[in-house]
Amino acid sequence: MSETRATRTVVVTDPAGVHARTAVAIAETVRRGKSRVTLIKDREPVSGTDVLQILTMVTHQGETVTLEAIGPDAEAVLSELEPLFAGRFGDEAPQSV
């Protein structure tokens, strides 16, 4: 499978912002995939596998994050990540904890 690059800009709609659960879910999703993922807020890039870096971004509801993935499953991993910014984890109803 060839390596591709995909980017997506997401607005955080989770009322709690990007909290610990979101950060862990992002890192778990990226680690499961085969692509390198970077999150960018205010031009500051952080690694998608590092919970501490993701939490250091301090992203509140209404703010924008750019996701960049490079690898064989770049588009797929971004599609998995996008719902997390809305507080949607798996099949559960939206919530903020």
Place this chain on the structure above:
Amino acid sequence: MKFADFICREAILAQLQASDKEGAIREMVEALSKAGQVEAEESEGIVKAILKREELGSTGIGRGVAVPHTKHPSIEKLVGTVAVSPQGVDFASLDGEVVHLFFLLVSPPDRPGDHLRALENISRQLRDDTFCRFLKQAKTVADIQQLLNEADNNQFGS
């Protein structure tokens, strides 16, 4: 936000005794209660709320660190404590490692911004390997307090 803004120094535990997740959380909430930060009759409800949150996904964020937390209506202002477990606690962490360093947070339901800023402070400081290592090696409450003070004075941090 600095550690001094939300860490209750009187509730810091340098030698966490518990060896499992529930025991560790209970020990930290009891320390907050003894320090007068949490009403005694609310302690059990807070422990249960934190455990319920853990069921959604562990707050063991890797590098031997966990940030168990909850919102609770009995709390008016974000409060937290730090605990060091010399033997480590199995917390079902992201990286499978046992947890030696805990930051427990309890926040009012209507202040998600404060919670995020506290998490940011914890995360930013822990990105410094020296701070993280020294904190895990701390043997006394005074050692921990000193490290938190130094972090608040920008002597660590990336």
